[in-house]
Amino acid sequence: MRIEEALPFPYGFETGSTALVLIDMQRDFIEPGGFGESLGNDVSLLEAIVPATQAALKAWREAGGLVVHTREAHRPDLSDCPPAKRNRGNPALRIGDDGPMGRILVAGEPGNQIIEALAPVGGEIVIDKPGKGAFHATGLHALLKERGITHLLFGGVTTEVCVQTSMREANDRGYDCLLLEDCTESYFPAFKAATLDMVRAQGGIVGWTAPSTALLAALRRGL
Ligand code: C5J
Numbered sequence: 509m510r511i512e513e514a515l516p517f518p519y520g521f522e523t524g525s526t527a528l529v530l531i532d533m534q535r536d537f538i539e540p541g542g543f544g545e546s547l548g549n550d551v552s553l554l555e556a557i558v559p560a561t562q563a564a565l566k567a568w569r570e571a572g573g574l575v576v577h578t579r580e581a582h583r584p585d586l587s588d589c590p591p592a593k594r595n596r597g598n599p600a601l602r603i604g605d606d607g608p609m610g611r612i613l614v615a616g617e618p619g620n621q622i623i624e625a626l627a628p629v630g631g632e633i634v635i636d637k638p639g640k641g642a643f644h645a646t647g648l649h650a651l652l653k654e655r656g657i658t659h660l661l662f663g664g665v666t667t668e669v670c671v672q673t674s675m676r677e678a679n680d681r682g683y684d685c686l687l688l689e690d691c692t693e694s695y696f697p698a699f700k701a702a703t704l705d706m707v708r709a710q711g712g713i714v715g716w717t718a719p720s721t722a723l724l725a726a727l728r729r730g731l
Contacts, residue, residue, distance in 0.1 A: 531664025
C-alpha cells in the first residue's frame with residue numbers, strides 16, 4: 509500500500525508489518541480536570557483530534573492491523589519516576605499526588621485510563637511507559653519484533669513531547685514511521701506545527717507525515 513499524499517514523499521507499507529501506535533490518549537491529558545488542565549493547559553485543543561483518531565483506529569482495526577496503545581504511567585510507589593521528572597511543572601500538583609481523577613500519572617488510577625472513545629479492545633497491545641518515549645523501559649521493541657513489525661503509524665499526544673520522542677526512538681530502532689497529522693495535538697499549536705516540519709525535513713529525517721484521510725483512502729484502495 510502507498511500513501512501518495514505523505515510528505516516529504518509517498519510512504520509505502522504493508523498492513524501485516526505495520527502497527528498503529530496511539531500515544532497517551534489518556535484521560536489525564538485530554539479530559540477537563542486532569543493533569544494537563546492542572547498545569548494550566550487548554551485541553552479542548554487535544555479533545556479536537558478524537559473524531560479523526562477514532563476514524564483512523566476503526567479503519568485500521570477493520571483492515572486487521574496491529575494496534576498499540578501507550579499510557580504515561582508510573583508504579584504506585586513511584587520507583588520508576590526519577591526526581592528529575594517528578595520535580596518539574598507545577599509543584600502544587602506533582603506526579604503521584606492526588607488530583608481530581610486520582611493519583612496523577614499513576615497506573616490504575618481513573619485519570620490514567622485511555623479515553624472511552626479510543627479504548628483498547630482484545631488483542632491490542634497496551635504499554636505503560638514511565639518515560640516520554642514508548643521504547644524507554646518497556647518491552648515494546650521486542651513485542652513489535654516478535655510480530656514482524658517494520659512500519660509504525662503514529663497518533664496521540666502531545667506531539668512535541670511523547671509522540672515526537674517515541675517516533676525518534678522508533679526511527680533509531682529501524683522503523684519507518686509516519687505521523688498522522690490530524691490524529692496528534694499539542695497544547696501549543698506552534699509546537700505541533702514545528703514538530704511536523706522537523707519530522708519531514710531533510711528528506712524525512714525522522715519520518716513522514718500525512719493526514720488520516722490519506723491513510724483511509726489507501727486502505728479503501730487496498731493497494
Ligand atoms: C507530556 C505526553 N506532555 N504524553 N506527556 O508530559 O506528551
